[in-house]
Amino acid sequence: MSADVTGGEALVAALEVHGADTVFGIPGTHNLPIYAALAGHGIRHVSPRHEQGGAFAADGWARAGGRPGVCLTTTGPALLNAATAAAQAYSDSVPVLLVSPGLPVRHPGRGNGYLHEVKDQRAALDAVVAYSHRVTSVEEIPLAVAQAYAAMATGRPRPVHLEIPLDLLDERGPLHLVEPVPVPPAAPGAEQAEAAARVLGDARRPVIIAGGGCSGASAELLAVAERLGAPVVTTANGKGVLADGHPLAIGAGVHHEAVRDLVRESDAVLAVGTELSPADLWIGPLTPGGPLVRIDVDAQAVITNARPDVAVVADAALALRAIGDRLRPAPPASGHDRAAAARSAFAAQARTEGAAYLGLVSALAQALGQDGFLVGDSAMACYYGALSNLPAHHPRSFLYPTGLGTLGYGLPAAIGAKLARPDAPVVALHGDGGIMFTVQELASAAQLRLPLPVVVSDNGGYGEIRDEMAAREDPVHAVDLPGPDFPAIARAMGCHGVRVDGSDRLARSLEEALAADRPTLIHLPEEHAR
Missing domain, CATH: 3.40.50.1220 (TPP-binding domain)
Structure with missing residues (x-):
């Protein structure tokens, strides 16, 4: 006889059967039954400071660890916050399972002003992932999870979204777990x-x-x-x-x-x-x-x-x-x-293109060694500097938001990568513009006590866009940013924070950061990255 469980318990049991041992997410009013079940199943929960950071961390976990990442949000604005990261995972073929509550089963089709109500939440996510599916019963939840994992293992791996109506999360029903489906790789003709x-x-x-x-x-x-x-x-x-x-x-x-x-x-x-x-x-x-x-x-x-x-x-x-x-x-x-x-x-050609960053790249190569992972943001230091100049020694050692080109990817994805590969050196590389998109995740990394160096190459704003404006002979404006005190921000969030003025000092700072008791933000003015 099958057990009688809540929808939240059915979801967590199904995730456990499929090998999910880590979930990135933020609790909210509508997903509390899921959180009630998490503790009893031994699944580690990691708390980002923004849902976009949680989904980026799940992406980094998947790329570095070679298996699907899981991100849990609540309804409405929380899930939409994660949508950018879901779109990034789709564009780079990364298997990430996003799970959220949805409005109740019998919610009026045209809406009534329910808390976190979105006109069509499932359709919103369906536009940026492989597919978005809304379950209709507690009994269906394990099947939907199994189908999602099978989809992520079949053909091109891409993210999937599961929506569980919030009233089903507390409703009780029979538990019929579905074992993972063996998916043999596609053989050539x-x-x-x-x-x-x-x-x-x-x-x-x-x-x-x-x-x-x-x-x-x-x-x-x-x-x-x-x-x-x-x-x-x-x-x-x-x-x-x-x-x-x-x-x-x-x-x-x-x-x-x-x-x-x-x-x-x-x-x-x-x-x-x-x-x-x-x-x-x-x-x-x-x-x-x-x-x-x-x-x-x-x-x-x-x-x-x-x-x-x-x-x-x-x-x-x-x-x-x-x-x-x-x-x-x-x-x-x-x-x-x-x-x-x-x-x-x-x-x-690569040295000419990345001339402004060769000292930075040399210091990174020394710090990462043969086994490390560099997690880059969509920043000039990454695509001009590290992409073609940093030696790579194993697959998936360079995590980068290629297709969508998202700003803010580096830090939260590096958190996911470090959790997936705790024994390997992991370094995040950002520009000063992009780091501000997800800088709050320093607090998450500090809570986890990760020895994670976060290098911020500072060119005073959106340097790529500044250069493109100049190349077009357009007025150059809206791209210069007054720089905050980055090390002070890091220290305020429980991290170490230092400013370095040369690649020699950077190499020492990276070595110290990889052995530290918490994350270290390393602020590097671009003129010192050569």
Whole structure:
């Protein structure tokens, strides 16, 4: 006989069955039955100071930990606060489960002024996630959770929203837990793998572009690259899938002219787990000098932005393994000279683009070592400095809001990443404009006593927009911000706070911050980041 439980208990029991041991959220009037059940199931609850921070933290948890993050909000404004982070997770293919109450089952369809009432809350979230579903009974809740986890494990991982009418959270009903559904990765068709291997095997100057969809296929990517003797360049989300230092590794950042030249002179291009999106390419699409082979788990993405000569719709690891098995091994050190030339051109362009941040990047590389994670905001120090200049040694080591380009991502996502990977060095990197979007999460990090360095590179406002205004010969205005005392803000929230005036001092501060008893905000005026 099944147990008789409240809707809140049914939700928490279903989350526990699916391996959720950490939830990011804020209690509110309408979600209290969920909180009543949390304590009895041993699920750790982390309290952000804003729901957007909670959903960003769930995103960082998912990226660094390799499994879905969970964010719990209450109705109306709380859930809408989390919507920006949900949209960021959608754009970067990150599995995050958002759970919220909804208005009562029999709430009037056109509204009556109920507390936290939104015209159509489910539809609002449905616009920015893979899907948003409203359950209609206590008995349905475990099934809806199982369906959400199955959806996040099938094909392209993207966020899901579950809405539970608030009256169901206290209502009692039978508990029928649904065990996690085994979802085997999608295998490639033999004909597609054969066609891809034939095109790539006939090439004399192949190149590989690897994106975030290749993060779970690092070993398979390496094997194919070495069999082809193919240089490998990655997108921002693919950074680290081939460790920098390997003779075939070019670097991360497909917007550089060196990458365009490499792709143009290649007689075959293999693109794995990347949208080849405008957000990555910056100045327009690439022009392959030969056939394009694309591997993607998403059948729509594989034909978007660039039409492939061969499309392989499958899990990246399985597809690369199938293709690699059909390739002849290349001679030892094949492609190394070509990769070295491309890497030299790439590095020169990356250093020029990131010249203002090379000292900062050097200090970060020293602090992070081989095992660290850099969590960046949409800031000049990240996309001009760290993206193409910071060495990466393992997949998912560079967490960055690529697709949506959200300001405020770095600090809360770094909290999630550090909780998911407590033994690894984690550093957040922000600009002075973006940090103010989520600066309140310093209080959350302080409460957790995380040894988390938060570097704020300060250029006095919205530096990128300032430069764009000037480039357009528009009036430059509304972009200069009077800087607050960032270290004092940090100290007021229970963190350490320091100001540094050079990369040598920054390196020491990072080392101290990683060993500290709480977070440390490190304020770095941009003129000292060189």
